[in-house]
Amino acid sequence: MDERLKRQLDFALEIDKEKNVLRQTHLSGHGRRENDAEHAWHMAIMAYLLREYSNEPVDIAKTMLMCLIHDIVEIDAGDTFAYDTERLATREQRENEAKERIFSLLPEDQKTEFSALFDEFEAARTPESRFAHAMDNLQPIMLNNSNGGTDWAEHGVTASQVYWRQGSTRPGSEKLYEITDAMIRENIEKGSLPDDR
Amino acid sequence: MDERLKRQLDFALEIDKEKNVLRQTHLSGHGRRENDAEHAWHMAIMAYLLREYSNEPVDIAKTMLMCLIHDIVEIDAGDTFAYDTERLATREQRENEAKERIFSLLPEDQKTEFSALFDEFEAARTPESRFAHAMDNLQPIMLNNSNGGTDWAEHGVTASQVYWRQGSTRPGSEKLYEITDAMIRENIEKGSLPDDR
Numbered sequence: 001m002d003e004r005l006k007r008q009l010d011f012a013l014e015i016d017k018e019k020n021v022l023r024q025t026h027l028s029g030h031g032r033r034e035n036d037a038e039h040a041w042h043m044a045i046m047a048y049l050l051r052e053y054s055n056e057p058v059d060i061a062k063t064m065l066m067c068l069i070h071d072i073v074e075i076d077a078g079d080t081f082a083y084d085t086e087r088l089a090t091r092e093q094r095e096n097e098a099k100e101r102i103f104s105l106l107p108e109d110q111k112t113e114f115s116a117l118f119d120e121f122e123a124a125r126t127p128e129s130r131f132a133h134a135m136d137n138l139q140p141i142m143l144n145n146s147n148g149g150t151d152w153a154e155h156g157v158t159a160s161q162v163y164w165r166q167g168s169t170r171p172g173s174e175k176l177y178e179i180t181d182a183m184i185r186e187n188i189e190k191g192s193l194p195d196d197r
Numbered sequence: 198m199d200e201r202l203k204r205q206l207d208f209a210l211e212i213d214k215e216k217n218v219l220r221q222t223h224l225s226g227h228g229r230r231e232n233d234a235e236h237a238w239h240m241a242i243m244a245y246l247l248r249e250y251s252n253e254p255v256d257i258a259k260t261m262l263m264c265l266i267h268d269i270v271e272i273d274a275g276d277t278f279a280y281d282t283e284r285l286a287t288r289e290q291r292e293n294e295a296k297e298r299i300f301s302l303l304p305e306d307q308k309t310e311f312s313a314l315f316d317e318f319e320a321a322r323t324p325e326s327r328f329a330h331a332m333d334n335l336q337p338i339m340l341n342n343s344n345g346g347t348d349w350a351e352h353g354v355t356a357s358q359v360y361w362r363q364g365s366t367r368p369g370s371e372k373l374y375e376i377t378d379a380m381i382r383e384n385i386e387k388g389s390l391p392d393d394r
Contacts, residue, residue: 001376005250009376012243012336013343016225019235028213038216041238045265046209049307053202061258064265068242110246139209146210179198179206 004107011105017075024081024155025140030147034140036071036079043067043135050135053175056127062117063128067135069114070121073098082165083157124168134172138180141166145183149192158196159188201304208302214272221278221352222337227344231337233268233276240264240332250372251331253324259314260325264332266311267318270295279362280354321365331369335377338363342380346389355393356385 001009021036044067051060071079076098080091099118103111121129141162144151152162162184170177187193198206218233241264248257268276273295277288296315300308318326338359341348349359359381367374384390 001379005372005376008246009339012239012246013225013339015242016239016340016343019224019231020228027216028210031217034216035235037235037238038232041234041241041265042209042213044238044241044261045212048262048265049205049209049303061261064241064258064261065245068238068245068261106246142206142210143213146213175202179202182198 007107021074021079023079025143028146040068043139047135053173054131058128058131066121066132083161130172134169134176137166137169149187152193158194160197204304218271218276220276222340225343237265240336244332250370251328255325255328263318263329280358327369331366331373334363334366346384349390355391357394
């Protein structure tokens with residue numbers, strides 16, 4: 001087998017490990033905890049399905065690929081819960097080291113491409129990355145909302161924290177932020193999310 | 198919320214159930230059984246990564262989306278193991294009923310689009326669907342090969358059965374069929390796959 005294909009398959013096998021990175025979100029129907037690969041699959045389909053609500057036109061292949069790969073670094077760096085301020089402080093360094101190791105398995109041109117796509121997602125300064133962030137927010141709040149907000153209760157998360165995180169949906173999609181806001185208000189009213197605003 | 202967006206979100210939540218559909222393949226590192234959503238995520242990234250080996254040029258957004266949604270019908274129809282001839286006989290009917298129920302959650306235009314994409318995958322008569330089938334074959338054999346072929350041993354699968362299934366990689370990618378063939382031969386030589394040809 002030639003060297004290029006060997007490297008591509010080594011990478012393909014390596015990312016299988018993403019299926020073992022657990023998130024704090026639970027599957028609908030009060031299921032088990034979700035993993036990063038499932039989350040990314042769900043986000044990519046939702047990106048396609050909901051692309052008409054992006055504030056700006058997006059290259060949908062790029063947006064889907066960004067959704068699919070945005071958590072690969074967590075194979076080494078682990079998932080950082082959106083409200084874990086201690087781990088958030090060290091997140092960038094952990095993820096940079098992971099990015100270097102994992103994407104270096106690829107042929108040079110694809111290493112460059114995937115690293116750039118990951119950086120673009122993180123920076124959230126393009127239409128595609130802004131819309132991908134909207135999916136990264138909407139997918140877990142949709143699941144958590146379907147479970148009555150139990151993921152928040154489990155971690156003592158409050159309304160202001162949820163608004164802080166979900167705020168990054170807005171630059172990607174005003175429309176999807178509107179329905180997110182409605183979901184949050186509903187959970188506050190039901191008492192499943194303490195209102196500390 | 199308007200009716201269109203509500204339907205899109207109902208569908209997005211419904212497909213969460215695909216994460217509970219278990220396959221016969223085990224994750225690398227002798228892990229647990231893989232589910233359909235993880236398999237689809239892995240296939241979509243591999244499609245992008247390996248698209249240069251497609252026999253014909255492909256629309257990569259379409260190919261990735263096809264990979265992502267090709268198993269959604271299994272939410273109702275269940276996974277049909279590639280070598281289970283009894284269940285294979287009833288597969289089409291089960292999947293057609295599932296397709297009708299699940300895609301009907303969507304707005305009409307997206308129901309039409311997703312159903313057509315699913316049918317295109319099944320028919321395997323376009324460059325995109327042929328390459329998606331190559332991914333549908335390569336992804337599990339890659340994992341199983343990394344585990345020493347234990348998925349085959351568990352079900353008493355033989356070389357001729359594996360060649361029969363993996364044969365559908367060839368119309369999508371001669372190059373990837375070559376490395377598949379090498380993997381199969383290696384497993385036969387190691388004794389992890391009985392040679393009944």
